[in-house]
Amino acid sequence: MTSLKPVRGTHDIMNEECRGHRHVASVARTISHRYGFAEIATPVFEFSEVFRRTLGEISDIVTKEMYSFEDRGGSEITLRPEGTAGIARAFISNGMAQNLPCKFFYEGPMFRYERPQKGRLRQFHQVGVEILGVPTPQADIEIITLGAHILRELGVAHKTVLEINSLGDRESRSAYSKVLVAYFTKHRDALSENSCTRLGRNPLRILDSKDKGDHELVADAPSMSDYLNDTSQAFFDEVLNGLKSLGIKISVNPRLVRGLDYYCHTAFEFTTKVLGAQGAVIAGGRYDGLIEQMGGPSTPGVGWAAGIERLSMLLSELPSSLRPIAVIPVDKEAQSKAMNIAQTLRESGYVVDMGYSGNLAKRMKRADRMNACVAVLLSGDELGRNSATLRDLDSGEQSEIPLDDLTDRLSAFR
RNA sequence: GUGGCUGUAGCUCAGCUGGUUAGAGCACCGGCUUGUGGUGCCGGAUGUCGCGGGUUCGAAUCCCGUCAGCCACCCCA
Structure with a gap:
């Protein structure tokens, strides 16, 4: 490192x-x-x-x-x-x-x-x-x-x-520049070192010098507005x-x-x-x-x-980003079907997170860290019944729903 | 380019005037809970103390150099 x-x-x-x-x-x-x-x-x-x-x-x-x-x-x-x-x-x-x-x-x-x-x-x-x-x-x-x-x-x-x-x-500016150079040259002794070098190459910059001593000189200097x-x-x-x-x-x-x-x-x-x-x-x-x-x-x-x-x-605060939906296969049998479901949801515009490994507890934890709003739990048993468990991660409420209703039910979390 | 302050775990920092195995909180990992997260409790891993040199019996601690960060000058967005 x-x-x-x-x-x-x-x-x-x-x-x-x-x-x-x-x-x-x-x-x-x-x-x-x-x-x-x-x-x-x-x-x-x-x-x-x-x-x-x-x-x-x-x-x-x-x-x-x-x-x-x-x-x-x-x-x-x-x-x-x-x-x-x-x-x-x-x-x-x-x-x-x-x-x-x-x-x-x-x-x-x-x-x-x-x-x-x-x-x-x-x-x-x-x-x-x-x-x-x-x-x-x-x-x-x-x-x-x-x-x-x-x-x-x-x-x-x-x-x-x-x-x-x-x-x-150009005309106003060069007229002003001449007057300004003349003015500062007259007071050269009082000018800061930095401003002295600016006098030669870039006299206008003396006007916004941060040097305190220069401030007084600048205050009395001729003003651009009089030379426009x-x-x-x-x-x-x-x-x-x-x-x-x-x-x-x-x-x-x-x-x-x-x-x-x-x-x-x-x-x-x-x-x-x-x-x-x-x-x-x-x-x-x-x-x-x-x-x-x-x-x-x-x-x-x-x-x-x-x-x-x-x-x-x-910026005092950032616009909140979309909360993902966590798709969680609970057992091995559900793994590949979960991929399909995640893909379908992503293609219909949902933000979907699906971890790569871990048991249910770990995946839930991950869902929480990702600030997911809802988890879709899939197991072999449920898939056999053509259903999934939907868990609202804010309220903790969950229920088993038919897979066919999944997209509709999720729209409430959009 | 000039000056001041700072550099210890992934992050925020503690470590008194040098003293032997370098600490805390957060985060992380594991367990309590082998199909349920956020709170709680228990446990765990992690550091060439920025880098190099010097002083010393002994340096995270003192000195020098260097690199980097911060702040200001300068300049600019």
């Missing part, structure tokens, strides 16, 4: 946890489907270039978190660290610009070489959605509403808040109003930013306080520049991704 451990940051997902993951994924899938999103499953690995181009050479993900390797044919391959890049690639590869808009839902494992922590693993799982080809705020509104809907359906909405901000279009040009402001207002009219509660957070260049306009996160430091459960934004940056036709996009593990930890 000591030598056969899973790789750091990975683990085996089973039982309750597995059911939790499944539940999150299936709720996300069905609700997304209701909004017209079609599922897409891109490969879990791509040429490394796909991620380098979309995530940018300087992002943390690309510089230190990718699982990359050279395959036997000499290709540079990377296990996907997130889902959008693969979809953008698929969009271009398949010439999907021909029938816009495209609405995609995806689900699956992602890989990032990070130091494991609560809500942060090296192999983790996401569900996500993307809308490609819609330049107007309707897409932003729809996609955020979808996120809120999924959280509500999962019963975790009350544990989250929706934070939202606008990064403006008219188009950008109008866009943001429309998103905000649209969400309000759909009854979505929002909290505008002018310090919410996105690191990567191609992000513009809407940036949002559904965050929670109950998961410690890893508070974002759904995060996304608009990325009008992405497809073009990858070499495709200029196509606007907006999307989000959600962490299945994180959402799953928020």
Whole structure:
């Protein structure tokens, strides 16, 4: 056991946890489907270039978190660290610009070489959605509403808040960026070490620094909202109003930013306080520049991704699973007939458990452990009379019934 | 990548300032009950005390290293 451990940051997902993951994924899938999103499953690995181009050479993900390797044919391959890049690639590869808009839902494992922590693993799982080809705020509104809907359906909405901000279009953003760099450069001495390095490569990120000293500087820093040009402001207002009219509660957070260049306009996160430091459960934004940056036709996009593990930890209870029916042969003569009966029941849609060995007591015990609702006891004698014993495992009541009535009688336990 | 805490049975943990056969509860297996589970009673099995090295007459206990987990930074889902 000591030598056969899973790789750091990975683990085996089973039982309750597995059911939790499944539940999150299936709720996300069905609700997304209701909004017209079609599922897409891109490969879990791509040429490394796909991620380098979309995530940018300087992002943390690309510089230190990718699982990359050279395959036997000499290709540079990377296990996907997130889902959008693969979809953008698929969009271009398949010439999907021909029938816009495209609405995609995806689900699956992602890989990032990070130091494991609560809500942060090296192999983790996401569900996500993307809308490609819609330049107007309707897409932003729809996609955020979808996120809120999924959280509500999962019963975790009350544990989250929706934070939202606008990064403006390219013009607004670069104007703001200049002012911000100037401001922080002036106060460089007071800035934390981390933020000083961010000043050079990613000044916007200073805005959500966790350093206490930085907070004061940030509080007095020029605000993005003052630098949005008219188009950008109008866009943001429309998103905000649209969400309000759909009854979505929002909290505008002018310090919410996105690191990567191609992000513009809407940036949002559904965050929670109950998961410690890893508070974002759904995060996304608009990325009008992405497809073009990858070499495709200029196509606007907006999307989000959600962490299945994180959402799953928020779940307070799982939907109850179907209780099985235990089919129990009491003696050897009944063994093969029991198989037949179990098979018939399974084919008519019942969940049936039948153990492989053990006397009656053991099989009853097993039925109990499996949380079976009813046991069908079969013996040679009874089968000779064409009957079986039906035992209600909750009340303990049991009676002998004709085999022909079995399916009907069991329907009461469905 | 940086810092702090932790690592004893399948799980949750106890084991005081080093002292000889390493414990409990839950779970598991068996029996009371050879055709009846969930409660009860009785019994049983299970550990290279994370791994490697060191100090010592003696290490689960102290020291060093390493690996892993947790928490935070960083980053993000």
